[in-house]
Amino acid sequence: MLLFSHEDCQDHAEPPGHPEQAARLVAVARALAGFDLERRAAPLAARADLLRCHPAGYLDRVAAAVPAEGWALLDGDTYLAPGSLRAAERAAGGVCAAVDAVIAGEAARAFVACRPPGHHAETAQAMGFCLFGSVAIGAKRALDHHGLSRVAVLDFDVHHGNGTQDLLWNEARAMFVSSHQMPLYPGSGAASEIGAHGQVLNLPLRAGTGGAAMRAAWGPALERVRAFAPELILLSAGFDAHEDDPLASLCWQAEDFRWLTAAICDLADAVCGGRVVSALEGGYDLPALAASVAAHVDAMLRSGG
Numbered sequence: 001m002l003l004f005s006h007e008d009c010q011d012h013a014e015p016p017g018h019p020e021q022a023a024r025l026v027a028v029a030r031a032l033a034g035f036d037l038e039r040r041a042a043p044l045a046a047r048a049d050l051l052r053c054h055p056a057g058y059l060d061r062v063a064a065a066v067p068a069e070g071w072a073l074l075d076g077d078t079y080l081a082p083g084s085l086r087a088a089e090r091a092a093g094g095v096c097a098a099v100d101a102v103i104a105g106e107a108a109r110a111f112v113a114c115r116p117p118g119h120h121a122e123t124a125q126a127m128g129f130c131l132f133g134s135v136a137i138g139a140k141r142a143l144d145h146h147g148l149s150r151v152a153v154l155d156f157d158v159h160h161g162n163g164t165q166d167l168l169w170n171e172a173r174a175m176f177v178s179s180h181q182m183p184l185y186p187g188s189g190a191a192s193e194i195g196a197h198g199q200v201l202n203l204p205l206r207a208g209t210g211g212a213a214m215r216a217a218w219g220p221a222l223e224r225v226r227a228f229a230p231e232l233i234l235l236s237a238g239f240d241a242h243e244d245d246p247l248a249s250l251c252w253q254a255e256d257f258r259w260l261t262a263a264i265c266d267l268a269d270a271v272c273g274g275r276v277v278s279a280l281e282g283g284y285d286l287p288a289l290a291a292s293v294a295a296h297v298d299a300m301l302r303s304g305g
Helices: 007-011 023-031 057-065 082-102 134-145 160-169 211-228 254-271 288-302
Strands: 002-005 038-041 073-074 078-079 109-112 151-155 174-181 198-205 233-237 275-278
Touching: 002 007, 002 023, 002 082, 007 023, 023 057, 023 078, 023 288, 038 082, 038 211, 057 073, 073 198, 078 082, 082 109, 082 275, 134 151, 134 160, 134 174, 134 233, 134 275, 151 160, 160 198, 174 211, 174 288, 211 288, 254 275, 275 288
Parallel strands: 002 038, 002 109, 109 275, 151 174, 151 233, 174 198, 233 275
Antiparallel strands: 073 078
């Protein structure tokens, strides 16, 4: 199994007290230190890959907004520091490199431990700590560069992946499934939001939902994914549904992330040769994040990664 990361992702320096902090990656690295993983540096994303999801004008606006020092504010909680653009390019580039490696058969699974996260970034709008839709960009690379016919993007972050949904809304070749607390930021993700081709499946969960309800929601959803028969599965792996996370109110445990990861990997083994690319999204309580990532990666390894 492959692990993509890069020290540049530490240089996305949020203001003091911001939950999306560089310490998150330190916690993840420590949690994975003892795992048998092939570690690779996440490359910078090619502009052509970013353009698969974001228009040139948006990319240019983000680049122009990067400050020489301090912070620039792109929306109410999304900041740019001098190193933020390079970090975001590493995050998107890491997903693309992981997609390339898995499709090439270099490994069955890959985990991308980069930041900032990406699943809130819409076509031309930074949102919710996110600059570029890294996982959607990886999905589009799999489809357009590698010629896959169908991919699935599964998002279990506690917040709805509004950006991924926006970027893939009209993409009939990409199924998008998101479980998330509702109501909660960003306010989207109702079950009635089904995509332009009926390929979007939203699984809103009430505050206080634990592992049993999560399993009840994801079990039938994975059967829908099985029927779609993707040739690659990408994961937006947010761990802020953990009961200790300060930004939400679901009650998952690390073992719930293990169960869901194993179920997804079993599905991948059945429909797409086991090919799974997972990318870090949220998770803001450092001990809970570390334990949950460890369970997630362990499940990927144990199921054949």
